[in-house]
Amino acid sequence: MKVSLSAQHIVKRYSGVVALADGNLNVESGQVVALLGANGSGKSTLSKIITGVVAPNEGQLLLDGRPVTFASPQAAKKAGITAVYQELSLIPDMTVAENIWLAHEPLQFGVRINRREMRRRTDALLDLFSGAFHTLDADALVADLPPDEKQIVEILKAFSLKPRVMILDEATASLDSRQVDRLFNLIQQWKAENLAIVFVSHRMEEIFRVADRATVLRNGITVGDVAISETNERELVNLMIEASATPRRHERTVAADAPVRLSVRGLRTQALKGIDLEVRDGELLGIGGLQGQGQSELLLALFGAIPWTGEVTLSGEPVHFRHPRAAMEKDVAFVPGDRASEGLLYIRSILENLLLPSWQRYGIPLQLDRGRQDATRIADDLGLVRPSMDAPVSALSGGNAQKVVIGKWLLRNPKLLLLNDPTKGVDVGAKAEFYNLLNDLRQAGTAILFYSSDDVELLELCDRVLVLHDGKVSAELSGSDLNRANLVAASMGSGHMNHEPA
């Protein structure tokens, strides 16, 4: 039976912030539509609306030409729409078969789970990927599976629902090339069986292999719907960025003879596949790319918080930090991305939060008066709005809490500052203050490594930007090459474009 799904003029606001302003998507039987967009363009919001995870504020969904509303993901599933997400929804303590058939188990007499039938059907599903996995088995515990095989189970789970429309949201990210090949073969087969597929991926090469059409989102608006056979990478990237790509506000230069503070050769972790980079004193080196490409791991490794291999030198001296304390002793500081879970002690006072990395300076017994003076000075410098230094951090607003996270490191006068997406969830005013602070630090000669998920921020602040893709540096952009088009192209893993788009 043929199917068609159409999302029309969808609007979604989250507490005043517009995530989707005019989202449109059409897909029908036998078609693969690629959904593309830069960070924060509304891709995931649109796919969540189609699958009933969130409700739209405006606009409508048409299924087979009739308007529908989904109150829940279950309602969407009942209508034949399922999704495979990268964040896995499997239950680790259950077997592969139990996970796949969860909540739609084959039943005997309408009540008892028919284990034999469940097993048979699971084996049939696993046959679809036979030869492309090692340990996968109907009775294996999901917790024991490697990430790629979990992802396969996730795909099969969605397929077991006999969907009419299937959304694959970054479903290939953890698969190896053989598994991707197999999935693409299956997709061809499923197309012939009238399945409609929405394919969300940041791998350009995959989009050109598997998709029939591409729908492009930019700032919450669907700006293009083109046939893959009639387009190319360049055109898609240009659709993803604004026609007048944000110009850089300032050209900044670092003295080329400034000493090299940090030099990294062949840095590897579980997520990183060999990173080389160099930062000079007073330089602000940006790290860009789509989220989850190894940016956080890079900063954590340099701070000694996760194990790594490779060569790192600080001011020419080889170092291998195995604990953050070792990095701190060499004047390295790290501002984590998630304030609540990594940066703050919420129920403790502002004073204690600011002094946490620095207590050893205050002797035994601790000279609290001197500590309070230092902390107050930093708090004043940062314009920290606070009831008192003894108030718990939980009493502060997001922007002020972020100042505490940064302030506790400024107290140590770091020579190398590692910033992990520090402006996430910070309001515009606080961002501007933060940018000024970064500039002051650069003037003072601090070397800064700055990961941001906000491309505009990178373009405006950085001298150079390294774009990470899949654990590798896909491009190093500086000077006139540092523009939105190149940044977006590189984050999609496509080659470096040397020229400004026309």
Place this chain on the structure above:
Amino acid sequence: MIAQVRQRLSPPVIALLLAIALFFAGGLINPAFVNLTQAINIVRLAAFLGIIAAGQTLVIISGKEGIDLSVGAVVTLGAILVFRLSNGQNEALLYAIPIALAAGALIGALNGVGIVIIGIPPLVMTLGMAGVVQGTILVLTQGQLVGGTPPIMGQLISSPLIGPFPGVIFIWLAVGVAMWLLLERTRFGKHLFAVGVNRTTARLSGVRVPLVVIATYALSGLLAAFGGFILLGFTQTVFLNLGGPYLFPAIAAVVIGGTVLSGGKGSYWGTMSGALVLTLIDSLLRAMQLQEAYQLIILGFILVLLISIYGRQSDLRQ
């Protein structure tokens, strides 16, 4: 207004006010209850409980379901080691005490290693360790508790030392000052609170979390062994379950004193107030000459009531 009063009335203050109120309430029931001898007696009893609860305070502050159920057994072991090694000789205390304290610290450190390096839940690890210590005591003593209590212990701990006040009260005050210094005026104390609130934040701020946790459990063991030594000065003799009855009252004293079971917040002077409250309730119920069974029931209700009052304080949750 009420919220403001509540904020100023932190759990340790509530506990202390409650202790004073209970003392005078005792006078209403039995006028003989309110006099200096009785007050000294109560503080003396609270001192034993308070000293034994000192280590527990540290462990509970360290968070991640931190608790030390081996305290009772280590108290017993500490007392038996001093009893045996000193064999009633004053001079022998010079090595008997350090050995007892070192044994306690070692047991605690093993707890810490099991918990933070191997990842065994504190409840399981320390309960298992309690069994191991009890068993070790049986093996070492063969059930025969030979030895003696040096006379100086009785003089320094349970007999009146200055005026009518027994030494244990001064020892308790000294422990109180030392604990306050440790928690509020050392790097270790600040790191302990940080570890109790959020171990990821602590680690990313340069705190060596495993070391802090191991040191905390080691201190708990050391303080428990010290508690055993103090208790011996009072009982003058040892038996195989000397410390056992103090385990749960000690945990209750910590919680009544406002130290949060989820970790990261608390104080030792709160625990001291908690020990006073518990001892007073106990003495009061005895003064009312209720049957033991009813005493237990009432004590249980009071504990639940107190802790639910604290639980409602907004700043304790999150």
